[in-house]
Amino acid sequence: MKFMILIKADKNSEAGVIPDERLLTEMGKFNEELVKAGVMLAGEGLHPSSKGARVRFSGSKRTVMDGPFTEVKELIAGFWMWEVKSREEAxxxxxxxxxxxxxESEVEIRQVFTADDFGPALTPELRAQEDRLRAETTQRLNNRS
Known part of the structure; x- marks a missing residue:
């Protein structure tokens, strides 16, 4: 099972405050444990929302809103993508x-959909397309290394 682990933003992350050496060291050790256990698929920190944008969809209209965004408690400062056996393990x-x-902070855990979760709506043609796109993405990532 794949889970996305979402690190919630706070006023410091939104102000662009970079973690100190102690926290970076602790996170590095934790990430090493995740990799050694075969859990970690990806993980990154995010720049503050002041460097971001949102696109609002309304029918065929698209409206771009530049950051920063006001509701800090609703923002994400970073994420991990993990593969584990269960929600409990995550x-x-x-x-x-x-x-x-x-x-005081919060970390959110969200399960990632798999192809099987979509049932019959994911036709054999759509499943083949999904498989092809995943293979192409994996190949592109492998070529970067």
Whole structure:
């Protein structure tokens, strides 16, 4: 099962405050544990929303809104993508994360859909397309290394 682990933003991450050496060291050790356990698929920190944008969809109209965005508690400061056996295993790993903000903070755990979750709506043709796109993406990533 794949899970996306979402690190919620706070006023410091939104102000562009970079984690200190201690936290970077602790996170590095934790990431090493994740990799050695075969859990970590990806993980990155995100720039503050002031460097981002949102696109609002309304029918065929698209409206671009530049950051920053005001509701800090609704923003994401970083993420991991993990492959684990269960939601419970994801929770156990999250409990071991060094406190990402150094104070009160939240980490959200969200399961990623698989092709099987879409049932008959994912026709054989759409499934073949999905498989082809995943293979192309994997190949592109492997060529970068």
């Amino acid at each position: 929770i156990e790993w999250v409990k071991r994360i060094p406190n990402p903000m150094g104070m």
